[in-house]
């Protein structure tokens with residue numbers, strides 16, 4: 450078991466309110482990802498769940514029990530940070546088993562648990578190495594292994610992959626997804642990375658300024674954002690927000706994703722000039738300057754022969770566009 454409930458949770462540092470009345474229920478076995486701009490309170494909220502930060506008001510419950518004053522070591526949680534914090538003088542086996550040793554578990558049982566975790570994480574051939582003899586990705590897997598062996602009720606991850614290079618990040622992300630499937634454990638994961646959020650989460654929690662803007666399955670947020678903020682935050686490259694009055698459509702802005710714009714040399718709804726082109730191999734991003742809309746991003750599959758300063762037209766697929774009012778809220782159309 451490992452469900453988590455946040456009930457009107459608040460945190461202030463002095464007079465600054467950093468977390469404001471957050472309500473959230475994370476189900477047993479769920480993978481829940483916190484996203485939001487820098488400084489919105491993701492790490493603070495995670496640290497409050499872990500017990501590393503006091504709760505100003507409200508309640509944090511794990512499996513129905515209020516843990517507000519329970520010390521971190523007794524919350525049955527495991528935390529994995531971006532810095533691995535491994536003991537340099539201990540080998541992988543001892544780093545992974547240390548927590549169990551300190552808890553007084555018999556040696557044979559520790560060995561068995563560590564072997565099983567090492568097998569899951571593909572670390573079997575590294576058990577006798579020290580951290581300095583491992584790559585960054587391997588070290589992060591050891592840190593994850595150390596968390597697994599404790600069989601916690603909740604796994605808390607704070608940007609665990611941000612120190613890894615792109616290829617390792619993909620590999621480790623897939624491993625974390627597999628691990629979640631195998632363990633069926635409850636995981637709460639903070640990230641800046643769109644792809645991690647979209648691919649790992651059962652549900653994404655979008656935070657802004659200490660408040661929850663929207664909670665939902667990744668594709669639910671992508672297809673049905675509640676407001677302009679969530680629409681702009683979920684999806685990469687970011688959604689375009691066009692000037693609705695200039696287009697003669699309802700609302701203040703018309704949200705359209707870069708993949709839902711058609712580009713033409715000859716005709717279309719909006720005329721502009723190509724200001725930049727990014728050929729990414731499998732896709733091409735074209736940035737078009739078009740007043741009064743500003744810079745419009747168009748995403749095309751495959752290669753595209755556009756040149757800077759070319760005149761071009763774009764046309765939104767209106768069936769996939771979103772209308773937002775002056776207050777940023779979605780208008781129902």
Ligand SMILES: Nc1ncnc2c1ncn2[C@@H]1O[C@H](COP(=O)(O)OP(=O)(O)OP(=O)(O)O)[C@@H](O)[C@H]1O
Pocket residue numbers: 462467485486487488489490491492493494641
């Ligand atoms: N110990 C502290 N004292 C005062 N203010 C703090 C403290 N810790 C965090 N803050 C403030 O609380 C806010 C939330 O910080 P937090 O680290 O939770 O944000 P975050 O969303 O995790 O940001 P990032 O994505 O940049 O890591 C920030 O404005 C930060 O300056």
